[in-house]
Amino acid sequence: MRRIVHHELGEPARVLRIEDGPSPSLGPDKVRIRLSYAPIHPGDLLGIIGSPAFGTPPTIASGGRVPGFEGAGVVSEIGSKVDPALGLKEGLRVAFFPASSAWSDEAMVPASSVVALPDSIPDEVGAQMLINTLTALTVIRTAHDSLPPDARTGVVVLLTGAGSAVGRLTAKVLAERGVKVISLVRSEASAARLTSVLPGSPVFATELAAWKDRVRAAAEGATIHVAIDSVGGRLLGDVADLLAERTGTVINFGSLGGETSDIRLFAPRSLTLKGVALGSWMQQPPEQRKADVALAQRLAHEPGALFEIAERYSPSRIADAVTHVSQADRAGVVLIDFSKD
Numbered sequence: 001m002r003r004i005v006h007h008e009l010g011e012p013a014r015v016l017r018i019e020d021g022p023s024p025s026l027g028p029d030k031v032r033i034r035l036s037y038a039p040i041h042p043g044d045l046l047g048i049i050g051s052p053a054f055g056t057p058p059t060i061a062s063g064g065r066v067p068g069f070e071g072a073g074v075v076s077e078i079g080s081k082v083d084p085a086l087g088l089k090e091g092l093r094v095a096f097f098p099a100s101s102a103w104s105d106e107a108m109v110p111a112s113s114v115v116a117l118p119d120s121i122p123d124e125v126g127a128q129m130l131i132n133t134l135t136a137l138t139v140i141r142t143a144h145d146s147l148p149p150d151a152r153t154g155v156v157v158l159l160t161g162a163g164s165a166v167g168r169l170t171a172k173v174l175a176e177r178g179v180k181v182i183s184l185v186r187s188e189a190s191a192a193r194l195t196s197v198l199p200g201s202p203v204f205a206t207e208l209a210a211w212k213d214r215v216r217a218a219a220e221g222a223t224i225h226v227a228i229d230s231v232g233g234r235l236l237g238d239v240a241d242l243l244a245e246r247t248g249t250v251i252n253f254g255s256l257g258g259e260t261s262d263i264r265l266f267a268p269r270s271l272t273l274k275g276v277a278l279g280s281w282m283q284q285p286p287e288q289r290k291a292d293v294a295l296a297q298r299l300a301h302e303p304g305a306l307f308e309i310a311e312r313y314s315p316s317r318i319a320d321a322v323t324h325v326s327q328a329d330r331a332g333v334v335l336i337d338f339s340k341d
Contacts, residue, residue: 003104004318004336005064009057012322016048018315019064023106025320028081030108035338037127038071038102040325042256048322053255055277069094069103072117072127073338076121082111093117095126097134098282105315105338115293121300125307128165128333131278132307133296135140136169139253142274143226146249156180156222158215158242161230161256162203163190164325165333168306169299170228171198182218183234184211190329197305206235215242226251233259240265251276292297314340 001023006015012259026032044067046054052341058065072095078088088094088111096102099109117126143157157174161167162183165207171181175198183203191205202218204211223244229236232255240263249272255261266273281289299306310332313321318336325334 001104001106001242002338002341003066003101004068004315005066006048007060007064010047012045012048013319016318016322018202018318024108026077026079026108029111030079031082031094031111031114032077033071033073033077033096033107033109033114034076035071035073035102035105035107036123037073037335037337038068039128039131040334040336041069041131042254043326044068045322045325049099053123066101066103068104069099070097070127070131070261071099071102071107072096072123073107074078074145075114076106079082079111086111086114087116088114093123093126095121095130102317103336112277115297118297124312124335126280127335128307129296129300130293132165132333133169133290133299134281135166135253135278136173136294138278139166139170139228139251139290140173140275141301142276143228143249143251146251146272146274147225148247151223151225154180154222155226156182156219156224158182158184158227158239160184160227160235160239161254163194163329163331166230166253166254168194168197172299172306173295175201180213180222181218182224184215184239187329190331193331204231206238212238212242220247223247225249227255230254231257232261233257234262237262237265240269243269243271246270248272251273253277260340264316305332310334312337312340316341 005019047058050057075092079141095113096109096114099113159181161187174181181201187207188205191203194203204214225244225247227250228252229252251274253276312335
């Protein structure tokens with residue numbers, strides 16, 4: 001069994017390595033999956049670094065820690081107490097989330113975390129469809145609950161990091177629900193790319209002067225009560241300046257900008273900053289989680305670039321892979337391809 005592991009916190013390209021070892025025994029309520037692909041999310045790298053943006057630093061056992069929480073592959077063994085009603089069987093193509101230690105050519109996954117993949121969804125898409133979609137839906141629910149009760153029609157939402165995988169999915173779902181989304185990206189090149197993926201919604205590059213004036217014009221007089229932010233840093237202060245006093249709320253779920261966030265405008269303008277983590281999705285009722293997974297599968301069927309792939313890397317090139325994830329204006333998700341090497 002090959003796995004990507006780190007024995008200390010630090011820069012991912014430095015601390016990650018490939019190790020071989022015996023396959024662990026399978027728990028009775030788990031499924032063994034032979035992986036084809038696992039995605040590398042920015043949050044995965046924050047955990048490897050031990051960044052405060054990850055939350056509590058992950059524990060590293062004596063044998064090291066294998067990152068990763070989702071992936072796709074084929075069922076190779078089923079635990080003795082797995083419910084037959086789940087329909088899991090050896091040879092079935094599946095995606096999974098949540099699970100630990102996914103950056104390995106084998107993963108032991110709770111049976112309840114496994115989702116069968118139809119032939120119409122390739123492994124490259126299945127491997128990345130759950131975390132990103134479920135993050136988008138979690139953020140959207142928080143944004144909806146943050147709107148004033150008398151401002152839940154004709155909603156305009158400001159979305160930063162809109163070119164990211166979660167950003168594209170967030171914009172797509174909000175647009176389907178009748179929300180006007182004003183998307184922000186870093187560069188003009190990213191704006192052009194996103195406009196081709198999600199035509200009809202205004203997209204502005206923050207590298208250009210007077211972008212805030214363009215946002216105000218695009219709102220067409222509507223009050224912006226909510227912004228969804230995954231960038232933080234200096235941009236957060238600019239976003240705060242565009243929100244309604246007293247009722248404005250920023251929903252933050254990331255720090256792609258890599259800078260200390262500017263919250264100086266929040267107190268004098270009586271704004272609210274809410275943090276959202278994907279872990280809260282597990283607290284949703286089972287029926288809601290099932291509906292969310294079904295939505296992820298529907299979106300995975302749609303043509304376009306909602307689940308774009310930036311590059312596939314073999315495990316032996318993990319240093320190159322994590323470096324690619326950190327590149328500015330990266331388009332798509334970086335995948336670890338366990339069929340290589």
